[in-house]
Amino acid sequence: MPWVDKEKCTGCETCVEQCPVGAIFMTDSIAMIDMEKCIRCGVCHNICPQDAIRHDSEKVQENIDANVEKTKKSMGLCVKYLGNVEEKDKCLKRMLGHFRHEKEIAEKTIERLEKLKNV
Numbered sequence: 001m002p003w004v005d006k007e008k009c010t011g012c013e014t015c016v017e018q019c020p021v022g023a024i025f026m027t028d029s030i031a032m033i034d035m036e037k038c039i040r041c042g043v044c045h046n047i048c049p050q051d052a053i054r055h056d057s058e059k060v061q062e063n064i065d066a067n068v069e070k071t072k073k074s075m076g077l078c079v080k081y082l083g084n085v086e087e088k089d090k091c092l093k094r095m096l097g098h099f100r101h102e103k104e105i106a107e108k109t110i111e112r113l114e115k116l117k118n119v
Helices: 014-018 043-047 056-082 086-118
Strands: 002-004 024-027 030-033 053-055
Touching: 002 030, 002 056, 014 024, 014 043, 043 053, 053 056, 056 086
Parallel strands: none
Antiparallel strands: 002 053, 024 030
């Protein structure tokens, strides 16, 4: 999914003008993407003269780090509010289950989307 690097966006509005579905608008001279309208065509990413429109694939490590920190925080809170260290391990097990579930959903979604190539 596309996102705007607010540090790089100069407010030139090239992306606003070129978006085929009108999914990009300006707020305080910074491009914003309406993800409900966005069709993920890549036009904005390809035409931005400042290279300010980026793709989620560039945030993989950042997302991994955020998930690990979220899990560590949850584990600490489980100990704090539930009173014992055993809860930390239970919390980790639940978080591992959550991410395995997300992986399963992603894998099955990819399988179904791959079949669209043959339609």
